[in-house]
Amino acid sequence: MQIKEVISYLEELAPLNYAEDFDNVGLLVGDKHAKVSGVLVTLDTLEAVVDEAIEKNCNLIVSFHPIIFKGLKKITGKSYVERTVLKAIKNDIAIYAIHTALDNALKGVNDIICNTLGLTNKKILIPQKGTIKKLTTYVPTQNAEALRTELFKAGAGNIGNYDNCSFNTKGKGTYRGNENSNPQVGKKGELHEEPETQISVTFNKHVESKLLNTLFEHHPYEEVAFEVTTLDNYNQNIGIGMLGELESAQNTETFLQFVKDKMKASCIRHSKLIKNQVSKIAVLGGSGSFAIAAAKAAGADVLVTSDLKYHDFFSAENDIIVADIGHYESEQFTKNFLVDYLSKKITNFAVVLSTTNTNPVKYL
Incomplete structure (x- = not known):
């Protein structure tokens, strides 16, 4: 190997x-x-x-x-x-x-912390933008199903808990090839009309090269018409930090001691314990002060992270408990x-x- x-x-x-x-x-x-x-x-x-x-x-x-x-x-x-x-x-x-490739992976650093702490109903805390793209192409209707199948195999059409997702519109395509053309359908030099299907599929950006190679390999036309656009949609499966829930609410001090034991931390630096019980927990392995606002917006009771500076503890503003367990400890x-x-x-x-x-x- x-x-x-x-x-x-x-x-x-x-x-x-x-x-x-x-x-x-x-x-x-x-x-x-x-x-x-x-x-x-x-x-x-x-x-x-x-x-x-x-x-x-x-x-x-x-x-x-x-x-x-x-x-x-x-x-x-x-x-x-x-x-x-x-x-x-x-x-x-x-x-x-x-x-940070593993930081942003669904089954990565923060999922490991969630699993260590026994959190359920996990989801990405700060989804990454610009990671979802859309491919639109035009293909003879008789070839549409075969092309869609190959695009799905290459990784297109996965949205959350669904796969094989596409949108298809039937219409009429026109073209005329010059003397150097070699059309698969129609004749060079003649205007041709062809019943076509517009296929649109979304995909994660890391499969773009594979997807385009598949498109060119399986599309019947000599010249393939296509568009690739980047969407602003948040990707629920890619991003940093994670939000989860305890199976049942715990006393705050009991929970922090639990975190200390499970994460093998020598100590935990934390902000004011503003709640007697906690149940919704945000985690972010490594330096996570930038996630305080997102954790508060998500309604987390506690953010477990590391590398918090003095003024970061003020940023909790009695809306959330921030707990610093140590950089190494959060990623060990x-x-x-x-x-x-x-x-x-x-x-x-x-x-x-x-x-x-x-x-x-x-x-x-």
């Missing part, structure tokens, strides 16, 4: 199209055509993690956080980032980062999830969970 095949499995789970613009995801170091000897999964890629990969004969590190985030102008070993990249290159170890189970996922996809070599503790934050 080549590295690119492992990547294809990862991008089935979390397509890179949905990573945040500021992020640096994908294959950061290495040759995607290299043969894989083993995969080491980690939250962060540090020198110690590269040493662990060498020891365990893993030449691919799948990391949640990207080791290369800001641009590197030199690689001299001066910083921990440069030393890590140098060691990986010297030992032919590839590094792949998934980060991601690597276990990825090992389980890849192990089900790959059986011919080891997918190894890194045992290196990469949490840089210590508590007295």
Whole structure:
């Protein structure tokens, strides 16, 4: 198996199209055509993690956080980032980062937190805009059903809990080919009228290339008329943060202690406990102060996140309880999830969970 095949499995789970613009995801170091000897999964890629990969004969590190985030102008070993990249290159170890692509995936970071806390009725807290597109094309009516079927196979027409969704309008198409044309229907140089069906289907943007290849392969015309537009509709299956519900309301302090235990947090920093009981919970792994307003608007009793600054606690404004459990703590189970996922996809070599503790934050 080549590295690119492992990547294809990862991008089935979390397509890179949905990573945040500021992020640096994908294959950061290495040759995607290299043969894989083993995969080491980690939250962060540090020198110690590269040493662990060498020891365990893993030449691919799948990391949640990207080791290369800001641009590197030199690689001299001066910083921990440069030393890590140098060691990986010297030992032919590839590094792949998934980060906010997995943050925005339906079965990603925030779903993991929800499942850890036993939340039900889960939905995306901040749906991502600009991820739904629409393809419109025109095809001879006799070919419409066959083309629709192929487009559905390629990933078009999925809306929420429904698939095979399309809109179809019958009409009349006209065209005349010049001397260089080779029309499938009609004759060159003659005006032709053809009963056609306009087919419109929506799709998630990460399948656009596959969808257009399918369109060109299965459309009967020499020249295919089509339009692709980006919709402003929110995508209920892609976005950051998640909202869920406890099976029954809990005492607030009891719930926060439950979160502390389940998320293995050394402590929880929180705003004023304005409610005796809580039931609707928002979660956002990693830095989540930007989600306070969305959590309040969604009617959440608590936002569980990390990296809150002093003034972020004022932003709760007695409308919500914000709880900071720590950055590492909010994302720590991601690597276990990825090992389980890849192990089900790959059986011919080891997918190894890194045992290196990469949490840089210590508590007295």
